[in-house]
Amino acid sequence: MRYISTRGGVSGISFKDAVMMGLADDGGLLLPQSIPHLTPGDIDALGMLDYPELAFQIISRYVSDIPAADLKDLIERSYATFDHPEITPTVNKDGIYILELFHGPTLAFKDVALQFLGNLFEYLLKERGERMNIIGATSGDTGSAAIYGVRSKENINIFILHPHGKVSPVQELQMTTVADDNVFNFAMDGTFDDCQSIVKQIFGDLEFKNKYALGAVNSINWARVLAQIVYYFSAYAQVRAQTNCQQVTFSIPTGNFGDIFAGFIAKRMGLPIRTLILATNENDILTRFVNAGDYSISSVHQTLSPSMDIQLASNLERYLYYLFDEDPRRVREAMATFQAEGRLQFDSATVARIGAELRSASGSSAATVTTIKNFYTATGYTLDPHTAVGVYAGQLLADSDIPLICLATAHPAKFGAAVREAIGRDPELPAVIAALDPTQKRCKKIPADIAVVKTFIAENAC
């Protein structure tokens, strides 16, 4: 399998090079040059496998330059850190299937991708005799999952920027209490988008990027999307085993469009997904995109689901590539227009095409609280606020004749305040969270200034 850029300036590169490149050198995002297709028979056969075997079967279709035994080993080690034998179990609550993606070390779905990416980076760096300095922006969950993915790994340092005061206390503790020498945290004045924009600009400085061997962990890295495709197949198999369904609908709490894009690829591979429901909070740029063809920036709202407090969805460019019939020229034009005007407007024919694949609703903070409360009352099950936004949109938009699978993207204990507001008591604290020690925090507070970040990286790079 070879990889190309959405903007057409990079092509013919291997999986390993795509992983190491992160953002494509032409400013676009990397994609496989074709998407493997599976028959219904293949898909049912995959459903018999355990999670690491299934992951190998999906991932290996996109990786032709790592020996099978090595790839298997990387996958097995990545999911050995999960605390549930099924890795991503599906539980039926009141007729809704909750896909629990939070059984990894930081209790958020991002562990599924970042445990794998950490091992992959370590493997590739060792093979090449190289080093890497990872730089990433986080609205909370990416940072801790990335840090846990690479902590203590050799030849890797990691620098994570989070918006000061805008991540949950548990998320902040998870990131800043990791004692390994290769981990550096910044609390930056500004929003998540400010952090992300600084990271993007640093990657855009090719000289700096090459000099310090910068690597990315944001969902712009193809390997992350790839690892996430797997649980769509796993969830389908689990629900099909119980219901013998022919099709399913997924509802996905969405920020950067990474998770839902993995579902989109799963669908193009042949997984019988009727609808992908794109759930947003008050930061509804993607809902406006799906429902009205209006992709325009507005200001960022702070909500109860901070990992979705995002205006610019980096992975949308990957979706646009397919929406534009795989024409990089049209992607380039659209991104230039967006850069210049801060908005893209799509005509009604395009909106209809989008609507054939995606439906979308935006759940307010009030809707989030009500959904957590009602779901708890009806089932005794506690949703985290991100998952609740997905359940809200799913209940609103799913067809009732096929199973609805809602992605549970975080454990409720990561977002205690929202849960308390909804059900009047604290979520149960898992032992790994109770053990975090606030006196061990290590973090540098900085202004939103790219020069400060670059200087610090230059001084602390491996």
Ligand SMILES: *Cc1c(COP(=O)(O)O)cnc(C)c1O
């Ligand atoms: C990152 C995150 C999301 C959004 O996922 P994207 O891939 O950015 O769309 C949703 N919920 C939680 C808990 C997250 O950490």
